[in-house]
Amino acid sequence: MSTQTEDGIPLSFVAEHDRKHFRLLELPPEILTLLISDTPPILELKSSGIQGADDAGTAVLCTHDKTFNLRQKNSSNTVYLLQPHSRSDFIAGSTLQAIAQCHSSLELTATNPSDGSALDHMKTVLPIYSSTGLAASSSLNQRALFNLIPYSEQECLQAFRELAAFAQPSTDHVYRPSAALAVQAWQNILTTVVAQGVDLNRPLTASALTSLIDADSESEAVIAQAILDLFTNPTADGMAFDQPDRCVLWVGRQLLEAEAARNEIPSRVFLEKWKDLLPEKWRPLADLSTLAAVSQSSDGGKSIMLKGAVAAASTPAQSIVAASAAGNKRKWHEKFRPSKK
Template sequence: MSTQDESGPEIRILPEEHQQHFRLLELPPDLLKVLTSVDAPTLKLKSQEGLSGNVLESQTVLCTPDKTYALRQVSTSNSVYIVRPGTAPSSSVNQPTLDAIAQPQSTLELQPAKGASAASYIKAALPTYTSTGHTGSTTKVSKQQLFADISLSDGECEQAWTDLACFEPEGESYAIVPSDSVKLQVWEAMLTTATAMGVDMTHSLHDSSQLKITTSESEWPEELSKAVLRSMTAVPTSPPNEIQLDGDKSAQMLGRALLKDLTGSGRQPVSAMSFETKWADLLPERWRGKADIKLLEGSYKEQHGGETLTFIESEVSKEVAAASSAAAPAEAKSTLGAKRKWHEKFRASKKTA
């Protein structure tokens, strides 16, 4: 079938058996700009797997190094053709044509993924390093494999990894996420050491200062201490040999961890006044005033007219936790200071308590 327009080339629609198969992809302006830049990055297609191992097509995403776009199929009732230049032989000259070589029935649409966080998926996938070394999972996965299995960009995964103080033990190829209780105890030990050595945690910390406060204890790996510090670091970071802790970020992380440690897992609510006092005691003297409950908005629920508080999980965290087949054991707090080496405690955790 063909159509003729005196003002342009002839349009010819090839028979269906001769047409090719195409899928049109609609790009948002910001992604188009990335793709057409001089140093265009490599893009990745990712998909989240369900518990059965089946890929869920509705969760297929396209990732740049730091952004995630949801991929959605959109059908259209309009006739859409893909054409290419051609020629139609005639008795005198070759007549220019446009040949319709395909007729896509749907379009792939990309939209920025909103409200997604890698944190919940990381916590569900990794074994938890607790004060007893117990873990809720015996599955070992490397950081690289972990990121590959999460349908978000590597940049977003890296941010969640940093915020959760995840780490890979030296010489090992598996990742661990520390519990909130452990992070609090590691931080308290580092703060005590820094105070004793005259190191001001509110100022830039040089390599030598970092070394002093992260290697003073042998109860846990040095990588864990460094990860806790990194989770509190300001962005952008200081020069390569220095880090600068962010006061608000540090206070927020410690406050949320403390409230979850005190009231999580069905425990009783805590007095708001008592909580804020304990929270302030975790901070360097200069930052004590940052222990303001408003900093934890969305992470707590008030009871008894605001006199007591309890920790609440985000809806995304609940959904991911419910989908996870691993069940974390109850954590005992009394053995973190034991003289057993940290890796011995973690190795013993292969048998879930």
């Protein structure tokens, strides 16, 4: 037991084998401000549920819409945690006792886009739904899916939307449409647009938007709805396709994956097919240069192909879904165990 001067506060130390185990977490100002607000949010501690993923051994802390990496930081300083302590020879609560010693702390850092995104993770998890059948069966609903993705709720929702993902009506299991099925769904929407003389440059009422869905099955209908949800936003006058260039680019990417995932296609032929999938006023927006990030050309630009080896039928999601169903135990917490001295 240490000694103190008469005007100091008596301090004692719990025996080492009786000390409690704590981890210190350094909070960035952004998180601290949220926690001390009048309505503090619920924070989530998450890790990747994807087997073999590079970040499977890491953890993140999520607010509703942001994700922070959690990293252990060792310190050469000796840090003790103190709490008020009562002793018979002092006034109650007037002494302190060291109940734990921390050799390291955890710090939070904002995620770096170069490390990946919720969209990248979700692509590897979601089974592909195609017109010829399922690439992999799914036992995941949307909540179970989001639990596997080490990103915030809002980032997961945005990724789900960007993939035009959907829940199968009969099972509530989630999938993403194959590129070919997405192109077909969009083509059906466009056919209805042309037949009804709809101008997509003007806001549409909710009923007018719903009338654009002409599908033969529930699954086709929910895929079409997912595509419309992706590109329409509410305005004072109704729902509007307020970013035609974004929609045009998406159609081009889906067509490229559907038509040129394994074999080159003449650039001229591809461009014509792309334009044929667009309303007349949007056709000038189809430009091969906008696909540079996902395409590769050859023969002096006369041929085009999807960049990289993409096999639409490959199913990394199968092992992920199976691991989830089997109650896969993630060991990310072991990374943050106190290091031995």
